[in-house]
Amino acid sequence: AQSVTQLDSQVPVFEEAPVELRCNYSSSVSVYLFWYVQYPNQGLQLLLKYLSGSTLVKGINGFEAEFNKSQTSFHLRKPSVHISDTAEYFCAVRDHYGGATNKLIFGTGTLLAVQP
Amino acid sequence: SAVISQKPSRDICQRGTSLTIQCQVDSQVTMMFWYRQQPGQSLTLIATANQGSEATYESGFVIDKFPISRPNLTFSTLTVSNMSPEDSSIYLCSAWTGTSMNTEAFFGQGTRLTVV
Numbered sequence: 001a002q003s004v005t006q007l008d009s010q011v012p013v014f015e016e017a018p019v020e021l022r023c024n025y026s027s028s029v030s031v032y033l034f035w036y037v038q039y040p041n042q043g044l045q046l047l048l049k050y051l052s053g054s055t056l057v058k059g060i061n062g063f064e065a066e067f068n069k070s071q072t073s074f075h076l077r078k079p080s081v082h083i084s085d086t087a088e089y090f091c092a093v094r095d096h097y098g099g100a101t102n103k104l105i106f107g108t109g110t111l112l113a114v115q116p
Numbered sequence: 117s118a119v120i121s122q123k124p125s126r127d128i129c130q131r132g133t134s135l136t137i138q139c140q141v142d143s144q145v146t147m148m149f150w151y152r153q154q155p156g157q158s159l160t161l162i163a164t165a166n167q168g169s170e171a172t173y174e175s176g177f178v179i180d181k182f183p184i185s186r187p188n189l190t191f192s193t194l195t196v197s198n199m200s201p202e203d204s205s206i207y208l209c210s211a212w213t214g215t216s217m218n219t220e221a222f223f224g225q226g227t228r229l230t231v232v
Contacts, residue, residue: 032219043208043225044159051219090158094221102147102212104221106159 002027004093004107012113015083021076021110023091033074034092034104035065044090050074061085086114118143118213122224129199129231136195137227139209144189146212150182153206153226162207165192199231 048059
């Protein structure tokens with residue numbers, strides 16, 4: 001079964017510094033990859049997605065992620081963070097050939113804590 | 117894109133009672149998904165709901181505890197039965213929209229359930 005690993009449960013970073021949130025998935029089959037953000041007491045918002053094509057994906061709020069098939073990774077990056085980026089970030093994966101279920105499997109989440 | 121409306125947004129319930137959560141999508145979708153997010157944790161898939169058939173439950177979740185209805189292509193309900201404090205969580209519904217070349221999972225805002 002597909003699984004997603006986010007090794008860092010919390011990433012503290014100073015404002016305007018760069019940040020990378022790591023995500024690895026288990027399966028080598030063709031997959032769709034997603035990053036979602038959840039601000040405190042709010043729902044999930046899609047940051048970006050990789051379905052096919054260019055391995056470098058750009059999303060909202062200045063975030064980008066790079067799909068690396070050989071390393072089964074999809075790390076999220078931002079060159080300069082703001083206080084407002086403080087939130088929980090979830091990596092998620094779905095098998096490309098989802099068949100009857102098209103399940104979206106989530107990682108455990110990474111809390112990005114931006115400090116002034 | 118899709119808009120998913122969920123209600124209630126929050127509730128406080130007595131142990132031993134049941135709560136039914138409603139989820140309405142503004143377009144027809146084949147499958148709808150129900151997730152649970154326990155405090156401070158990630159999203160765990162409870163079940164997949166197809167219109168016209170019984171829901172498919174993930175390991176650790178059973179129909180007697182979480183009965184699901186899917187009467188049409190835009191609506192689903194999840195009931196949390198015989199509640200205990202351990203059921204205190206955020207429950208979210210989700211649906212995929214778009215084509216295989218441009219697909220995305222949308223989420224409702226969630227139902228924040230507290231069992232006392």
